Amino acid sequence: DAKTTQPNSMESNEEEPVHLPCNHSTISGTDYIHWYRQLPSQGPEYVIHGLTSNVNNRMASLAIAEDRKSSTLILHRATLRDAAVYYCILRNTGTASKLTFGTGTRLQVTL
């Protein structure tokens, strides 16, 4: 499985935008970029995914570099409820439900 690299932790102030980076230099042409987050004492929660174009949904935006070797998850206005571990995952459509999680980025949000 292609590997992703994320910072171990990041901090943000509430109401500020947050940009969570992810490097995936060995991504293949059929790998989708998925983001999940895990709040304390909960299972992972899907956030967003994309292939080549930038994507927006009600939770976040995903900006994908033109060469697809990196991506950024953007939370437009962080709230205390966004404090979680964020995982960037490459998912090949041939591997179905297999997600290869790394250690993710722990996001702290302060007042």
Add this chain to the structure above:
Amino acid sequence: ETGVTQSPTHLIKTRGQQVTLRCSSQSGHNTVSWYQQALGQGPQFIFQYYREEENGRGNFPPRFSGLQFPNYSSELNVNALELDDSALYLCASSLAGRGNTGELFFGEGSRLTVL
């Protein structure tokens, strides 16, 4: 629509015992996968079931086995428990085939402690 539910939420076993964990998939989902999450680590893929058959497996020994039932619910069985099996076990459901958005829906997990 109901989400993914898992039972029990917590349990304690001793080394050598066997454990069965249960999962009810989200309504309409036909695929279930199981993950093990050790403390401070990301979840690790154990295996996946589709149409009642295992069709993908991670790096886990045969003492980790599973079942998927016609209603798409699932069980994870672990035999001969070891101390290192202490972890949060997560079940995820999804819809394979047409209409698949790529999204997995996770339950809140079953926390297993092996003494």
